Amino acid sequence: MKKFIIVVSAKKIxxxxxxxxxxxxxxxxxxxxxxxxxxxxxxxxxxxxxxxxLEIENKRLKGALDSILPDEKxxxxxxxxxxxxxxxxxxxxxxLSKALEKGKSIDFNILFNxxxxxxxxxxxxxxxxxxxxxxxxxxxxxxxxxxxxIFPLGASSNYDFTGEQGGFxxxxxxxxxxxxxxxxxxxVSSVILYENQVALVGEPKRTGAQVISIVQDDLLDEVTxxxxxxxxxxxxxxYEIDYIAGDVIKxxxxxxxxxxxxxxxTSTVPDSNSTMTLEELMKENTLIKEELSYYIPLExxxxxxxxxxxxxxxxxxxxxxxxxxxxxxxxxxxxxSINYQDKEFIRPIYDPIWGExxxxxxxxxxxxICENMHLLFTVPVDIDNQADFFSNMTLHEEIPLVxxxxxxxxxxxxxxxxxxxxxxxxxxxxxxxxKGVHVITIDRDQLMEDSNYMIQLVTPxxxxxxxxxxxx
Numbered sequence: 028m029k030k031f032i033i034v035v036s037a038k039k040i041x042x043x044x045x046x047x048x049x050x051x052x053x054x055x056x057x058x059x060x061x062x063x064x065x066x067x068x069x070x071x072x073x074x075x076x077x078x079x080x081l082e083i084e085n086k087r088l089k090g091a092l093d094s095i096l097p098d099e100k101x102x103x104x105x106x107x108x109x110x111x112x113x114x115x116x117x118x119x120x121x122x123l124s125k126a127l128e129k130g131k132s133i134d135f136n137i138l139f140n141x142x143x144x145x146x147x148x149x150x151x152x153x154x155x156x157x158x159x160x161x162x163x164x165x166x167x168x169x170x171x172x173x174x175x176x177i178f179p180l181g182a183s184s185n186y187d188f189t190g191e192q193g194g195f196x197x198x199x200x201x202x203x204x205x206x207x208x209x210x211x212x213x214x215v216s217s218v219i220l221y222e223n224q225v226a227l228v229g230e231p232k233r234t235g236a237q238v239i240s241i242v243q244d245d246l247l248d249e250v251t252x253x254x255x256x257x258x259x260x261x262x263x264x265x266y267e268i269d270y271i272a273g274d275v276i277k278x279x280x281x282x283x284x285x286x287x288x289x290x291x292x293t294s295t296v297p298d299s300n301s302t303m304t305l306e307e308l309m310k311e312n313t314l315i316k317e318e319l320s321y322y323i324p325l326e327x328x329x330x331x332x333x334x335x336x337x338x339x340x341x342x343x344x345x346x347x348x349x350x351x352x353x354x355x356x357x358x359x360x361x362x363x364s365i366n367y368q369d370k371e372f373i374r375p376i377y378d379p380i381w382g383e384x385x386x387x388x389x390x391x392x393x394x395x396i397c398e399n400m401h402l403l404f405t406v407p408v409d410i411d412n413q414a415d416f417f418s419n420m421t422l423h424e425e426i427p428l429v430x431x432x433x434x435x436x437x438x439x440x441x442x443x444x445x446x447x448x449x450x451x452x453x454x455x456x457x458x459x460x461x462k463g464v465h466v467i468t469i470d471r472d473q474l475m476e477d478s479n480y481m482i483q484l485v486t487p488x489x490x491x492x493x494x495x496x497x498x499x
Contacts, residue, residue, distance in 0.1 A: 124265030130221030145332035147193030406435030
């Protein structure tokens with residue numbers, strides 16, 4: 028058997044080794060190149076997704092922040108008749124006592140009734156729907172001033188109305204046949220029609236919500252197809268708690284005029300044309316969130332009700348709260364002084380000073396809603412805090428300070444007539460008004476030291492319309 032022997036010089040062997048090593052090196056380099064390209068592509072895509080999400084968040088945060096305060100830096104008031112624009116009530120109105128005496132009873136249905144319902148002071152959903160105006164501070168304050176509202180006609184308007192109110196989406200109403208009214212903190216027991224006035228008679232309450240439905244045809248005579256009316260919440264003796272103007276129209280007549288009301292969808296996030304980097308977006312979003320936190324809570328799925336509105340210390344005295352007629356009968360009269368009054372004062376729905384002092388919490392939406400739901404406030408004991416207190420309450424005239432030996436009370440839309448005290452309850456009896464402001468004081472030596480007092484605004488027919496806690 029023959030053997031083949033290949034003789035290769037050392038020089039050639041070296042070259043073969045070099046070529047093999049070169050091929051291996053090139054193969055490894057090509058592998059690394061494509062692996063790194065895939066890694067870079069994946070990382071770039073992930074970063075781009077992060078940038079896109081931050082851009083979306085950025086625009087929503089900016090939109091929410093821009094929607095809270097109005098563009099105009101001026102004091103704003105709502106229409107005194109609660110009508111659109113500059114419209115006013117053109118018909119004659121009469122005292123509620125006369126309307127109750129001479130009016131006729133009208134049937135009504137209660138579509139929703141929850142005696143323990145607490146009005147919302149904030150819902151996270153308002154922030155999500157900022158583009159619909161649900162976060163507008165003037166709108167929120169205007170709503171907080173009132174206890175009676177009319178459900179609007181049209182699906183889109185009704186959606187905005189219920190959304191801004193924070194609920195009632197499951198209440199089915201017929202806005203074409205009926206006049207549907209949302210009533211807070213009031214228990215309606217009867218409805219009286221007199222001329223152009225509709226009185227919803229009942230008792231003021233601290234909590235509760237009702238949806239009252241009245242057939243529109245029942246509010247019109249045979250020859251009248253439509254009519255402007257004033258709807259009023261009334262105590263049994265005819266003291267007005269709140270009001271709203273509206274119109275009614277016969278169903279058959281409405282059907283001839285009805286037009287479809289549609290609203291085109293509004294994009295919640297405009298198209299992005301941001302050129303900011305990931306780091307720049309993260310930094311700006313953090314700054315916007317910090318700024319936004321002065322106006323609204325940032326948590327998602329948050330629902331704050333009026334339960335958190337008033338001083339929780341009222342629980343320390345509310346367990347022994349006596350009925351108002353007992354205080355009227357057995358209580359002692361307390362002398363009070365009027366420190367300041369302006370019977371023509373109208374509470375604004377926006378004051379630029381709130382925006383100027385937003386870092387003090389003056390434009391914080393839940394707090395502002397809480398303040399404007401109420402008529403009665405205790406004046407700070409510390410004299411140094413009183414100027415800020417009155418300014419925040421939109422009283423910019425020079426108001427005499429409440430001295431340390433006095434307890435002061437700020438009262439809106441109410442004319443105090445007398446003050447009564449029994450144990451740890453003090454009632455301020457007077458007439459509810461649509462405007463006006465008073466600062467009244469009582470001597471602290473008439474009160475027990477280190478005691479909490481329930482202070483109540485009360486109508487002459489013994490109904491509480493607001494309350495506050497005095498920590499003496």
